[in-house]
Amino acid sequence: xxxxxxxxxxxxxxxxxxxxxxxxxxxxxxxxxxxxxxxxxxxxxxxxxxxxxxxxxxxxxxxxxxxxxxxxxxxxxxxxxxxxxxxxxxxxxxxxxxxxxxxxxxxxxxxxxxxxxxxxxxxxxxxxxxxxxxxxxxxxxxxxxxxxxxxxxxxxxxxxxxxxxxxxxxxxxxxxxxxxxxxxxxxxxxxxxxxxxxxxxxxxxxxxxxxxxxxxxxxxxxxxxxxxxxxxxxxxxxxxxxxxxxxxxxxxxxxxxxxxxxxxxxxxxxxxxxxxxxxxxxxxxxxxxxxxxxxxxxxxxxxxxxxxxxxxxxxxxx
Amino acid sequence: xxxxxxxxxxxxxxxxxxxxxxxxxxxxxxxxxxxxxxxxxxxxxxxxxxxxxxxxxxxxxxxxxxxxxxxxxxxxxxxxxxxxxxxxxxxxxxxxxxxxxxxxxxxxxxxxxxxxxxxxxxxxxxxxxxxxxxxxxxxxxxxxxxxxxxxxxxxxxxxxxxxxxxxxxxxxxxxxxxxxxxxxxxxxxxxxxxxxxxxxxxxxxxxxxxxxxxxxxxxxxxxxxxxxxxxxxxxxxxxxxxxxxxxxxxx
Numbered sequence: 001x002x003x004x005x006x007x008x009x010x011x012x013x014x015x016x017x018x019x020x021x022x023x024x025x026x027x028x029x030x031x032x033x034x035x036x037x038x039x040x041x042x043x044x045x046x047x048x049x050x051x052x053x054x055x056x057x058x059x060x061x062x063x064x065x066x067x068x069x070x071x072x073x074x075x076x077x078x079x080x081x082x083x084x085x086x087x088x089x090x091x092x093x094x095x096x097x098x099x100x101x102x103x104x105x106x107x108x109x110x111x112x113x114x115x116x117x118x119x120x121x122x123x124x125x126x127x128x129x130x131x132x133x134x135x136x137x138x139x140x141x142x143x144x145x146x147x148x149x150x151x152x153x154x155x156x157x158x159x160x161x162x163x164x165x166x167x168x169x170x171x172x173x174x175x176x177x178x179x180x181x182x183x184x185x186x187x188x189x190x191x192x193x194x195x196x197x198x199x200x201x202x203x204x205x206x207x208x209x210x211x212x213x214x215x216x217x218x219x220x221x222x223x224x225x226x227x228x229x230x231x232x233x234x235x236x237x238x239x240x241x242x243x244x245x246x247x248x249x250x251x252x253x254x255x256x257x258x259x260x261x262x263x264x265x266x267x268x269x270x271x272x273x274x275x276x277x278x279x280x281x282x283x284x285x286x287x288x289x290x291x292x293x294x295x296x297x298x299x300x301x302x303x304x305x306x307x308x309x310x311x312x313x314x315x316x317x318x
Numbered sequence: 319x320x321x322x323x324x325x326x327x328x329x330x331x332x333x334x335x336x337x338x339x340x341x342x343x344x345x346x347x348x349x350x351x352x353x354x355x356x357x358x359x360x361x362x363x364x365x366x367x368x369x370x371x372x373x374x375x376x377x378x379x380x381x382x383x384x385x386x387x388x389x390x391x392x393x394x395x396x397x398x399x400x401x402x403x404x405x406x407x408x409x410x411x412x413x414x415x416x417x418x419x420x421x422x423x424x425x426x427x428x429x430x431x432x433x434x435x436x437x438x439x440x441x442x443x444x445x446x447x448x449x450x451x452x453x454x455x456x457x458x459x460x461x462x463x464x465x466x467x468x469x470x471x472x473x474x475x476x477x478x479x480x481x482x483x484x485x486x487x488x489x490x491x492x493x494x495x496x497x498x499x500x501x502x503x504x505x506x507x508x509x510x511x512x513x514x515x516x517x518x519x520x521x522x523x524x525x526x527x528x529x530x531x532x533x534x535x536x537x538x539x540x541x542x543x544x545x546x547x548x549x550x551x552x553x554x555x556x557x558x559x560x561x562x563x564x565x566x567x568x569x
Contacts (some may be wrong), residue, residue, distance in 0.1 A: 056411050081413045092408030094400075096338040097331075108327050109412040112319075137338075310381065 001161055001192040002032035002055065006064035009050050024050040026216040032161075032194060032209075037187050040196040041307070044165030044218065046218040048196040049089070052165050055194075056086040060313055069160040069192075069219070082110070084161040085154035091111060091146060095139035099130055099149045103139065103156055110157040117156075122151040128182065144175030151182060161192045168202060180206050180246055200303040210303075219310040227306045233258065234275035236282065238268045239294030247293075250285050261308060267294075271305075324415040328422025336430050346430065350385050350438050354378075357503070358445070365508065371446030378442045379457065379533040380502035382435045383526050386461045386537060389434070391469025391489045393427045394476030398485065401476075416565045420473060421557070428465035435461055451537050456542070457532040459526060463549035467556045474560035500526040521548045 007028040010021050025047040032038040042048050053059040055066060057077040065072070071079035093102050100121050107117035125134045128148045133141060138149065147167065150275040152253040154162055168176040169181070183206060187193055197203055203210045204224045220227055220233035240247055247268060252260050256278050275298040286293055336342065354377075362373035400406050409419055439447070439454065476485060497503075499513075500522035506514050517523040528545025530538070 028425065058410055078413050081411060084411075086411040088404045088407050090404045092404030094335065094403065094405055096335055101331075101334070105327070106408070106412065109324070109409060109414040111413060157412075278357055 001034045001036070002030060002038075002066070002068050002194060003028045004028055004055070004064065004066040007051065007054060007061050007066055008063040009047075009054060009059065009061055017244060024216055025054070025061075025271055028213070028216075028218055030211060030218070030221075033190060035187060035190060035192055036208045037183060037206055039203040039210035040194065040213060041198065041200070041203045041210050041303070042196075042213040043198060046213045047217055048198075049093070049165055049211055049214075051213070052086075052194075052196055056163055057081055058083060058086075082157065083159055084163060085157065085159040087150045087154040087165065087167065089165040090210055091150040093138040093141075093146060093149055096137055098135050098137055099141070099152075100125060100134040102149060103152060106153045107156045109198045112157065120156055123134060124156060127185075128152050142175075143171055144178060146255045147171060147175065148182065151179075151186075155186065155191070159191070159195060162186060164193065164195045166196055166198070168199065176202075195218045197287065200307070204303050216312040220306060224303060228303065230306070233271060233301075234278070235263045235299045235305055236270045236272055236275055237263070237295075237297040237299065238270065238277055238282065238286075239296070240267050242266070243291050244268070246289065247286060247291055250289055250291070251282065254281065254285070256281060259309070269305075269308075271301075271309075321415050321418055324418030325422045325425070328409075328416075328418055329425050332423050332426030333429065336426060339354035343430070343433075346389065346434050347437055350381060350434060351441065353381055354438060354441060357381075361503075369446060371448065374442050374445055374447040375534050376530065377503075378438065378447055379529040380526060381438060382457075382461055383464065383500065383522070383529055384497050384502040385434060385438070385470050386431050386465045387502075387522065388493055389431045390427060390465045391493045393423075393469045393474045394472035394485055394489070395429075395482065397423070397473050397476045398480070398482050401480070417450075417561050420470070420561050420564050424466055424469045424473070424557070427469045428462055431465050432458065432461065447533075449533060450537075453532040453535060453537050456537065456546075457529050460529050460532075460546055460549055463546070464522075464525060465554045466553040467549065470553070470560040474556070474563050477560070477563045496520060496522055499523060502526055521552055524548050 003300070007025060009025040013020050014023050025286045028047070028051055037129060040048050040051070050059065054061045055068060055073065057073065057080050061073070067073065068080045069083040071083055073080055099177070103121035103124060107120050108114065112120065125131045130145065130148055130152070133145060138146060141149065146239045151164070151167070154164070159261060164183070168179050171179060182194055183195070195207065207224065209221070209223050210227070212219050232284070245260060248260065248262060251257055251268070251270065256272050257270050258273065261269040263269055270278070270282065279296060279298065282296070358370065358373055358377050361377050362370060365373065365376060365411050367373040367376070406419070436457065441448070472489065477486060479485060479488065499517045499520045501517065507524065509517070524541060525545040525548060527541040528539070531539035531541050
């Protein structure tokens with residue numbers, strides 16, 4: 001449904017002698033299947049939004065190619081616009097217009113006639129459970145309600161692909177869960193949904209497949225489970241009160257430790273083949289040197305661990 | 319066809335928003351009325367006019383010009399707010415005509431400004447302003463052209479600089495000298511020769527003279543067609559420039 005090859009974009013920053021080029025997206029290859037919820041995961045500034053803006057015709061790529069629902073991005077931008085919907089991070093509703101007016105206007109901007117636009121607006125208000133507020137001005141809506149209007153605006157022309165940029169940023173947990181439901185419902189109706197997010201739990205719970213982008217490059221791609229399985233073994237977290245350097249020195253050479261990361265909130269993250277045999281050895285090593293530790297926890301690798309291994313940084317700390 | 323339909327669509331929406339923010343209208347009306355009531359008596363003695371009617375014939379057209387020019391010049395703020403709110407982006411992902419996105423907005427601003435102009439004209443009549451309807455219609459056409467020019471330039475500048483803090487000073491720096499040198503508040507007949515020589519290079523000096531000739535019932539004055547011609551050229555150039563800017567960031 002979406003296919004990109006070597007998509008690139010760089011920006012000029014500054015002017016005159018101080019000018020420099022920032023390569024925001026450096027060759028992105030993606031393949032998103034029909035009816036998938038595809039998650040595009042990465043820290044702020046990684047190139048998520050730039051990629052999305054290219055795919056929605058808002059930004060012209062410097063290089064590479066892409067097809068969306070069969071339409072070529074370069075030669076048929078008009079078709080791409082008809083076949084895809086886009087919901088920006090900040091939405092785009094006007095304070096002094098009502099939800100219904102916004103939906104009708106958006107439909108009409110897609111070339112739909114007035115009667116049909118009104119019919120579709122009414123139907124969408126119903127399915128997004130917004131009918132009650134439909135004729136109130138958008139400024140009176142709650143964050144969650146406004147977000148639902150945003151999504152409805154993105155699907156009013158019945159696109160095959162829907163691009164959502166950080167759809168749940170700033171929402172309370174309840175509204176977030178609600179938004180996930182809406183996304184699943186749209187997929188159920190046959191839409192392909194492309195979501196950018198920097199929430200790991202969102203990617204994990206909602207997406208069929210994800211790609212991780214860092215510094216403008218895709219560093220991993222697959223289902224959340226596949227990616228986690230790639231990091232075979234277990235993760236042991238050791239809480240430390242000081243003496244971290246000694247502990248690092250003590251443990252990093254051990255054969256059962258595949259990888260060791262220092263967590264910023266004073267602790268260690270050890271990637272081991274088998275947690276059950278590793279924990280007693282860690283205990284003994286620390287005890288032998290008299291190092292006090294706050295706790296020990298055995299977990300399965302999370303998407304954050306995937307992220308950490310692929311990029312050398314934790315997404316959670318940002 | 320699509321262009322007209324889309325322009326109408328955007329125009330309707332923008333007009334709806336104008337009506338829904340009455341504070342904008344109130345301020346837009348209050349300012350020129352204050353000028354009309356407070357400045358005209360001053361002008362009467364300054365230019366040595368015998369009657370208020372005489373003073374208003376000089377002053378009202380100038381006031382209309384400055385109101386349309388300055389009012390139009392500040393419309394870029396509205397566009398900036400819309401850019402920040404994502405309204406423009408939301409329109410740009412649709413196949414709606416890019417030209418219509420601009421023109422519909424410009425026309426709604428022009429209509430709002432014309433409403434103010436009409437109010438001032440009507441208010442000045444009890445003070446002794448006498449006008450010929452045909453001439454005033456022609457003068458309004460000139461005002462429409464000025465409004466299109468000012469709003470388009472303002473949109474263009476707003477797209478170029480993208481910082482609301484910088485927009486105000488830039489617009490003031492450009493528009494204040496232009497307004498003064500077009501003799502909108504005081505006729506440049508009062509000015510020394512060198513100042514008039516500079517004003518001769520200001521297109522709005524010509525346009526103001528044309529508008530003034532129409533208000534003083536001299537529709538045959540060459541400044542009318544000269545001013546109109548200059549304004550048509552300026553309005554077309556401004557629309558082309560700002561549509562191209564708009565489209566470049568838009569595709």
